[in-house]
Amino acid sequence: MARWQPGTRERLQATALQLFASHGYDQTTVAEIAAAADVTERTFFRHFADKPEVLFAGQDDFLGIFTGPIESAPADTAPFDLVRLALDASGAFFPDERRPWSRTRQGIIDAHPALGERELGKLATLKVRLGEVLRDRGVPEPAATMAAETAVTVFHLSFAQWIAEGEDRSFSAIAHERLDALTNLVHPAR
Amino acid sequence: MARWQPGTRERLQATALQLFASHGYDQTTVAEIAAAADVTERTFFRHFADKPEVLFAGQDDFLGIFTGPIESAPADTAPFDLVRLALDASGAFFPDERRPWSRTRQGIIDAHPALGERELGKLATLKVRLGEVLRDRGVPEPAATMAAETAVTVFHLSFAQWIAEGEDRSFSAIAHERLDALTNLVHPAR
Numbered sequence: 001m002a003r004w005q006p007g008t009r010e011r012l013q014a015t016a017l018q019l020f021a022s023h024g025y026d027q028t029t030v031a032e033i034a035a036a037a038d039v040t041e042r043t044f045f046r047h048f049a050d051k052p053e054v055l056f057a058g059q060d061d062f063l064g065i066f067t068g069p070i071e072s073a074p075a076d077t078a079p080f081d082l083v084r085l086a087l088d089a090s091g092a093f094f095p096d097e098r099r100p101w102s103r104t105r106q107g108i109i110d111a112h113p114a115l116g117e118r119e120l121g122k123l124a125t126l127k128v129r130l131g132e133v134l135r136d137r138g139v140p141e142p143a144a145t146m147a148a149e150t151a152v153t154v155f156h157l158s159f160a161q162w163i164a165e166g167e168d169r170s171f172s173a174i175a176h177e178r179l180d181a182l183t184n185l186v187h188p189a190r
Numbered sequence: 191m192a193r194w195q196p197g198t199r200e201r202l203q204a205t206a207l208q209l210f211a212s213h214g215y216d217q218t219t220v221a222e223i224a225a226a227a228d229v230t231e232r233t234f235f236r237h238f239a240d241k242p243e244v245l246f247a248g249q250d251d252f253l254g255i256f257t258g259p260i261e262s263a264p265a266d267t268a269p270f271d272l273v274r275l276a277l278d279a280s281g282a283f284f285p286d287e288r289r290p291w292s293r294t295r296q297g298i299i300d301a302h303p304a305l306g307e308r309e310l311g312k313l314a315t316l317k318v319r320l321g322e323v324l325r326d327r328g329v330p331e332p333a334a335t336m337a338a339e340t341a342v343t344v345f346h347l348s349f350a351q352w353i354a355e356g357e358d359r360s361f362s363a364i365a366h367e368r369l370d371a372l373t374n375l376v377h378p379a380r
Binding site: 078079080083117120142143145146147149150153154157161177178181182183184185186187188 | 268269270273307310332333335336337339340343344347351367368371372373374375376377378
């Protein structure tokens with residue numbers, strides 16, 4: 001499992017983000033990213049298929065972080081508890097020290113529709129994979145798809161709040177607040 | 191409020207859909223649609239701003255159908271009941287006789303990424319508007335946004351099932367099944 005620690009790949013990602021933020025995404029070339037990270041262009045392309053990929057690499061790790069806890073949970077775990085487990089695990093992908101990086105990255109993505117589409121595609125893939133692992137565990141339809149959609153919605157809203165200006169709570173705390181809001185929405189405590 | 195009944199606008203929509211389905215969306219011109227519906231191009235453009243709009247007109251009606259029941263519900267209505275009211279009302283927008291039209295329309299949209307994006311934009315607008323009317327009623331955050339997202343997710347999944355091959359249940363029956371799945375997901379009946 002990839003971790004957020006020093007290394008060529010991570011250095012390339014950090015360098016690319018700095019260049020995108022200071023010079024503009026469109027204005028920054030792979031050659032400039034490689035030079036600034038003190039590696040060759042060939043090395044860049046060993047790690048990333050193309051320039052946008054430097055912002056999206058780690059997709060497989062990310063999917064695995066979501067689906068792993070669902071696949072390994074005890075057989076009698078309720079579907080909503082599976083959703084909780086997946087969201088708790090996803091918090092590990094967004095430690096506080098990553099927040100500035102995520103904020104800068106999102107600003108670049110939001111400013112470029114093509115990157116925004118890749119991001120939406122990523123969330124769509126996550127929904128599909130979650131639905132699959134839930135059905136594999138015997139969760140019937142339409143419950144499996146509702147659970148997958150709910151998990152990704154909570155994830156997406158939590159992430160948006162986690163990178164919001166002035167927010168300093170952990171990803172998990174924010175996700176739990178949203179899960180609680182959903183629980184209370186569906187069955188209000190009177 | 192526009193209704194699904196004969197009239198120039200509806201005739202243009204039905205004619206356009208037939209032409210899109212038989213000749214292809216890209217191959218069909220506004221001139222051909224107008225001629226087949228026995229009106230002038232100028233009349234077409236009095237009803238629709240451009241060719242894609244013939245598939246998306248009615249957006250304001252649709253938003254109003256969702257938000258109207260929320261705005262007019264008694265002050266003490268619980269947020270999840272507001273979601274139910276909106277979904278029940280949206281069923282009126284999708285009577286059984288509209289299903290063949292909706293199926294053909296979705297086939298065209300799914301085959302054209304630019305139309306798919308307009309469709310996603312429509313759902314995004316719906317989420318934003320729902321969040322607004324819920325906050326206007328005093329529903330706090332993050333409950334208002336969770337409720338809006340949940341309503342649109344249930345709507346979207348219900349619509350997809352309503353137009354699925356072989357499906358003959360009403361939109362409302364399908365939406366209720368999904369709301370029940372969500373309720374049972376969040377608070378399982380043991």
